[in-house]
Amino acid sequence: MTIAEAKLKERVKELTCLYEVTSIIVNSDYDQLETSFKAIVHCFKKAWQFEDITEVLLSVGEYHVKTEGFRSDMVNIRSDIKVFNKVDGQIVVGYPSEKYAVSDFLKEEKTLLDNISLAIGNLMERKQIHDSEVATRRQMERTDRLHILGEITAGIAHELNTPLANILGFAELLKEKVNKEENVRDLNKIMDNAIFSREIVKKLMFFACEMPQEMKPVLLKPVIESVLKLLAPSLREKKINLAASFSNDSMTLRADTVQLTQVMFNLIMNAVYYSPTNGNIDLNISEKEKVIRIRISDEGKGVAVENEDKIFEPFFTTKPIGEGSGLGLSVVHGIINSHKGSISYESNTPKGAIFTIDFPKL
Known part of the structure; x- marks a missing residue:
């Protein structure tokens, strides 16, 4: 194989890797990014000059994915992954240090590494924006739900106040007229439960912001x-x-x-x-x-x-x-x-x- 053919073969591998990684990123599920990153790491191995001994580490945010043979003492090239202009991780591609040197990496391979790091950074930015939008939407839905519940609760509280007051009032009147201890005990139970219910109504009115305040x-x-x-x-x-x-x-x-x-x-x-x-x-x-x-x-x-x-x-x-x-x-x-x-x-x-x-x- 001539030098030109070898170079062309490497460029094809690099372009194929870039295409495959871009396709993985475009079709990524934000809830299953680790699966996408594992697929990206697998693509990397096929793109490098010595693919049989290439090992890859991809670390960004909470995700940490690497090939089985990756070791920290390997000779490597790396590229930072920036998310909103802040370094949030890196991709490291390594060869065994006992046989290879940094000079064995091609200039085009470093360019490919930088391009893919940029694409992954963009993916993480979109994920953060998506997560923020989801959280905001849930907050709005919860606020709307609580507002509706507040209106319903206020109405229920007002409706319950009058009958509870009547139950408590008539129970107190009956208590004054009866003499038997067992009857008094029963009336006390009625009054205790009415008072307990009234306290719940007060709490409902607190929830609905219907209680007067002294600010x-x-x-x-x-x-x-x-x-x-x-x-x-x-x-x-x-x-x-x-x-x-x-x-x-x-x-x-x-x-x-x-x-x-x-x-x-x-x-x-x-x-x-x-x-x-x-x-x-x-x-x-x-x-x-x-x-x-x-x-x-x-x-x-x-x-x-x-x-x-x-x-x-x-x-x-x-x-x-x-x-x-x-x-x-x-x-x-x-x-x-x-x-x-x-x-x-x-x-x-x-x-x-x-x-x-x-x-x-x-």
């Missing part, structure tokens, strides 16, 4: 310290270590003190409930440019992926029957929303939950 500047640290004192027995019972930190002791919000207390109590109580014995809870309050951020993280079991979109919906709970009404987080969401703030959930590492609240600064 005023509130110093945040004393409110949180008061909540922690209330929860001290629960923390001691499970031997939980709660670490609270404040970036500034004088952080102030415009808020309803009672509702702010309820938000903190519900979120920390949830963290205590799901935390294991001797677990750790981290409570961090910091001042950002435009918001005051409250971050509560625990080491519990966290929230299953399929339930993440439901956690702020009323009556949704993962607690056993009788241990939760499913209104705690929906009430928290309603209160924070009425304070023009936001709340978000993310999983903790290696396990647990993180709730982040942003309140607008005064």
Whole structure:
């Protein structure tokens, strides 16, 4: 084979590889990128001059794919993969160092490597944009769903208030007229259940932002310290270590003190409930440019992926029957929303939950 024929053969291999890799990228499923990267690595082996001993490593973001014989001590050429102008990985092509040198790689092979790195970087950029759009769409759908639920809930709460008040009022009147202890006991049960139902209605109205508020500047640290004192027995019972930190002791919000207390109590109580014995809870309050951020993280079991979109919906709970009404987080969401703030959930590492609240600064 002449030198010209050999060069032509190499160019054909390189162009074939570029075509195959481009086809793989165009048809990639964003949820199965590792499969695509494995196919790309396989294409690489066939494109290099000494394809029988070529080994490849492709590492980008969370993905790490390599051929079976790749070793870190191989003589190699590499190209960085940039995602939005930041290096996020690399492709490395290697030969056995005992027989080959860097000079054995062709200039055209380095050009091919750079072109494919650029194509993979573009793919990762499109994936990030796609993931961001999906997350935004889910957030909008959840907001719309919560808004509709809020309107329905407000109507139900108003409708239930009157009959509950009547049940409670007439039960109190009957209690004054009866003398038998067993009858009084039955009436007490009626009254207790009516009061319990009324409290649920109040929570529904909190979720729907129908409760009146007394908004005023509130110093945040004393409110949180008061909540922690209330929860001290629960923390001691499970031997939980709660670490609270404040970036500034004088952080102030415009808020309803009672509702702010309820938000903190519900979120920390949830963290205590799901935390294991001797677990750790981290409570961090910091001042950002435009918001005051409250971050509560625990080491519990966290929230299953399929339930993440439901956690702020009323009556949704993962607690056993009788241990939760499913209104705690929906009430928290309603209160924070009425304070023009936001709340978000993310999983903790290696396990647990993180709730982040942003309140607008005064």
